[in-house]
Amino acid sequence: MSNHADSGEDCMDCDVVATSLLREWANPGGEPFEMPPLEALEDALAVNRAMATSSAxxxxxGHVGWKMGLKGAFAERPELCGPLFGKGLLKDENDLSVLLxxxxxxxxxxxxxxxxKSKVKPRVERYTEEEVWACVGDIEMCIELCGAxxxxxxxxxxxxxxxxLGCAVVRGKVIGTGEDIDPNSLLDVKVRLLCGSEQISSGNARNNPGDSVIASLTALANELCCERGLTLEAGTFVSCGHCCxxxxxxxxxxNLAAAGEPKKEWGEVxxxxxxxxxxxxxxxxxGFVEVTLMK
Known part of the structure; x- marks a missing residue:
């Protein structure tokens, strides 16, 4: 299936742009990559998906999953997804540190x-939240590190x-599975971020795209599987969107004019x-998940 089937992109070669982004990711520090002009959200999403299928x-x-984010940033598609790659899936163990x-x-x-734990297949009829949650295996606490x-x-x-803006995900311990955790029970779990002993921000899963973990996952399944004809394979990892x-x-x-003004609940170290x-x-x-920050 073409990555460009639904974006009307005679305007640019998405595969070329995707390859350039991936090469910069693999070997940063060269000449700054200049993103070509993008005329519409669907053009940007086509490049986004092309990164997942590129040989680069x-x-x-390699492509291992998806992240959800930029909740409500675009009226035409309030829930957005982006690819995650194996190099960026990090496990909280052995005093993990990262170079920002x-x-x-x-x-x-x-x-x-x-x-x-099981694949979500392409189909015309949209998936329900119950159907998507039945495909969920392990659930983990995570820290997403956002970058470009x-x-x-x-x-x-x-x-x-x-x-x-996906970069890396620090994975903590498994807290349960889709079989033994009611997704609604995750809604009001209090979550906070601390740097050292200082609390920087707090929130809950109502900040996720769709206002919950299960709504975020269902939006992903319906966009990729029902609208784009893609398959979410068993073993796919999904980062469901920020709590804080x-x-x-x-x-x-x-640039804040590009990304949107920070919301009042966001914090800064x-x-x-x-x-x-x-x-x-x-x-x-x-419990918690943690990582040591290095310059």
């Missing part, structure tokens, strides 16, 4: 992540095309105060 994805560990400059990270989000391959653009579509968020002062970040400290996401009743 092997350089970042190496990964292009500018912010972090505390999220619920899930692995699918370029920060020159002032067009927010460029950041949608660039894997929806914190940016890192002093790091390059998307001041420049010069995060290096060498642990970033911890605490999920009430379940």
């Amino acid at each position: 994805a092997a350089g970042v560990g 400059s190496r990964l292009g990270v500018f912010s972090s989000e505390a999220e619920f992540g899930v692995f699918l 391959r370029q920060y020159q653009s002032t067009d927010r579509l460029a950041y949608v095309a660039d894997a929806l 968020q914190a940016s890192f002062g002093g790091r390059p970040s998307p 001041a420049a010069g105060s995060w290096e060498g400290k642990q970033l911890r996401a605490e999920f009430e009743g379940f």
